Amino acid sequence: MKKKVTTPPVKRIPRRSVLSDEIYEMIKAKIFDYEIAPGSRVNIDALSVKLEVSQTPVREALARLESDGLIEKEPLKGYKATQLLTIKELNDLFQFRLLVEPWAAEQAAKLIDNTGKTALKAEMQSAKTAIKFADENQYQALSEHDSRFHTLISSISGNQTIADFYDRTHCHLHLFRLYMANKLHLIDGESRADYVQDLFEQYYQSGSGQLAIKEHDAIAKAILDQNSKAAKAAMHAHIESSLKRFSPAAVAANR
Amino acid sequence: MKKKVTTPPVKRIPRRSVLSDEIYEMIKAKIFDYEIAPGSRVNIDALSVKLEVSQTPVREALARLESDGLIEKEPLKGYKATQLLTIKELNDLFQFRLLVEPWAAEQAAKLIDNTGKTALKAEMQSAKTAIKFADENQYQALSEHDSRFHTLISSISGNQTIADFYDRTHCHLHLFRLYMANKLHLIDGESRADYVQDLFEQYYQSGSGQLAIKEHDAIAKAILDQNSKAAKAAMHAHIESSLKRFSPAAVAANR
DNA sequence: TTCTGGAAAATCGTATAGGATAAAATAACG
DNA sequence: CGTTATTTTATCCTATACGATTTTCCAGAA
Structure with missing residues (x-):
């Protein structure tokens, strides 16, 4: 857990809205860009620090991606990218x-x-x-x-x-x-x-x-x-x- | 915000898993049972206290319901139940x-x-x-x-x-x-x-x-x-x- | 009476800490 | 040397506090 304990107060961009949606698109892009390989695990914590947001928007994005069939969720194990089409x-x-x-x-x-x-x-x-x-x-x-x-x-x-x-x-x-x-x-x-x-x-x-x-x-x-x-x-x-x-x-x- | 400040420590059901999924089904049922009327606002906080869970699983459930087309999200205004079919x-x-x-x-x-x-x-x-x-x-x-x-x-x-x-x-x-x-x-x-x-x-x-x-x-x-x-x-x-x-x-x- | 302006309230969006559970690694025993 | 049990680690799941924005309500002026 080596994470900056406090948010840098300098970066006060008034961040209009819908961060969740942005994150959703970003994760989707990562899948399409093959940064997230099919079948690989998707770690919420890792994603949130990488995208520099909290876990909440990442969760919402993953939940939506699951409905899209791009991500799968195994109850107490975690999310993983969907296997590719047979x-x-x-x-x-x-x-x-x-x-x-x-x-x-x-x-x-x-x-x-x-x-x-x-x-x-x-x-x-x-x-x-x-x-x-x-x-x-x-x-x-x-x-x-x-x-x-x-x-x-x-x-x-x-x-x-x-x-x-x-x-x-x-x-x-x-x-x-x-x-x-x-x-x-x-x-x-x-x-x-x-x-x-x-x-x-x-x-x-x-x-x-x-x-x-x-x-x-x-x-x-x-x-x-x-x-x-x-x-x-x-x-x-x-x-x-x-x-x-x-x-x-x-x-x-x-x- | 009149909410019990501490979770009653008595109710320690080992709550197996997938609370999000349960909540998802419960909200869906509420929609089908007409408890949540079409077009009406869906308040996260109210739902979470009503269902006696935290906001996080409610958020995930709503995100999935949005993908299903049962709930709609207006960026900075909130969720509301989808209008019925024309x-x-x-x-x-x-x-x-x-x-x-x-x-x-x-x-x-x-x-x-x-x-x-x-x-x-x-x-x-x-x-x-x-x-x-x-x-x-x-x-x-x-x-x-x-x-x-x-x-x-x-x-x-x-x-x-x-x-x-x-x-x-x-x-x-x-x-x-x-x-x-x-x-x-x-x-x-x-x-x-x-x-x-x-x-x-x-x-x-x-x-x-x-x-x-x-x-x-x-x-x-x-x-x-x-x-x-x-x-x-x-x-x-x-x-x-x-x-x-x-x-x-x-x-x-x-x- | 109606419209405009500002202040207060409500609610969403975000951040972070802590507890619980499953997987993994290590050690002990057969 | 292989198998089982225990400890450790990693990760998910939950809870709650704080900030920002929108909406609503009320007061004052035209």
């Missing part, structure tokens, strides 16, 4: 998406208004710009675009329930991508998380990124044309090929 | 179920094994027994059967992701039923929550309960026969007529 769970998740998202795309095509059209066009434009110029954090940009794109369509579909559910799936998919990258990384015989970023870029520069954008483009076009059948079909095809892009790497990683 | 949200939720559950029933019919068959038969049997003899808490029994039935099918379908998502929807539907009962209740000019139970019974004894059981029976039969097409169709029909059972009352309540 191949079966990945398939289950994509099956779920196949049930929901094509319908959402169909509805979006039927219900889209001018505001929605503008937003969709803007999103596709920014994605194309990002993939062209972002040579550094290309993975990051693509991943964020992917999330925004699917969320946007769920939202345009008018069914908030479905949009909410999609949000929950996304973080797990994101984590799986991380897993993939890391496994490949370990095969190479190294273990520092710094390299993860490079592997993402490699993976995405291999063409998967451009492919995904192309498929997104087809979906967006169908929705903008208000061609609901085409939108549904395009979304279905996109999710299926997306799974295929995931799967080989996943299988390789699980060997 | 008609639109109810429709959204049922649309979601229509996308997912018929597929789950179809899969269940394809994949069910002997263990699953035994469980399904047992569930239907216990439901029929319950509806016959439980004249007191019939609503409770039916509601719990409904939850178990749909969860069971999701589980037999083999897709844990979908089973998890169903779990999340169920509590909201449960709350909506409460809402309905309460609104009808207020129309009658009274306001004590004690009467809610009676209204449930009235609602369910009016025939809706028996109808639901009949539909469940058809679904179970199809699954046990491993007739996947019939199972899918039966589930679809069940959810649609279930919405119809909800909707008139909901519309009436919103007038």
Whole structure:
């Protein structure tokens, strides 16, 4: 317990509010950045001193992360990061998406208004710009675009329930991508998380990124044309090929 | 702050563990029992003294309930119980179920094994027994059967992701039923929550309960026969007529 | 009578100490 | 040398005090 006994009274930033939320995001980021490895123990005390806050906000954040399925709690033992998706769970998740998202795309095509059209066009434009110029954090940009794109369509579909559910799936998919990258990384015989970023870029520069954008483009076009059948079909095809892009790497990683 | 300054040292129950979880369930029960009204403020301090625990477990419980969508948090104002489902949200939720559950029933019919068959038969049997003899808490029994039935099918379908998502929807539907009962209740000019139970019974004894059981029976039969097409169709029909059972009352309540 | 300003109260957010329990390491015994 | 029992450590769980912000209430002026 070597901890500064008194809070430094100098740092009197009026700290607006919602420290818990900040901590929640920070811990989440740590998980995504692989600073907290899947399956590893998460110590409340250690986290609170590292983040320089008290235990209370850390507890609240962990409780919420548990509901998100990113953290698990064993009653009197402690918290630990959730184990990563198995191949079966990945398939289950994509099956779920196949049930929901094509319908959402169909509805979006039927219900889209001018505001929605503008937003969709803007999103596709920014994605194309990002993939062209972002040579550094290309993975990051693509991943964020992917999330925004699917969320946007769920939202345009008018069914908030479905949009909410999609949000929950996304973080797990994101984590799986991380897993993939890391496994490949370990095969190479190294273990520092710094390299993860490079592997993402490699993976995405291999063409998967451009492919995904192309498929997104087809979906967006169908929705903008208000061609609901085409939108549904395009979304279905996109999710299926997306799974295929995931799967080989996943299988390789699980060997 | 009139609080006993010292914990009574007499009550030294070795309190096994997971107080947070207990509190979580207790608060949830309070919401379902209408002790905490929708939209009302939830005071941490008051709850902690009422439940005779410290604030910490209450905080954790509330954070989890927020993730469940049963409680909302306004940054520097406090927690409050979530407003009840609007008609639109109810429709959204049922649309979601229509996308997912018929597929789950179809899969269940394809994949069910002997263990699953035994469980399904047992569930239907216990439901029929319950509806016959439980004249007191019939609503409770039916509601719990409904939850178990749909969860069971999701589980037999083999897709844990979908089973998890169903779990999340169920509590909201449960709350909506409460809402309905309460609104009808207020129309009658009274306001004590004690009467809610009676209204449930009235609602369910009016025939809706028996109808639901009949539909469940058809679904179970199809699954046990491993007739996947019939199972899918039966589930679809069940959810649609279930919405119809909800909707008139909901519309009436919103007038 | 109504609106604006300030003061008081309520409540959230934060910090830290202490007790209890489970896991781990060490020592003793077979 | 292996197994069991005991001690030690680490960690969670609980309790309570303090500070900051928001809300509410009341008084005074237009």
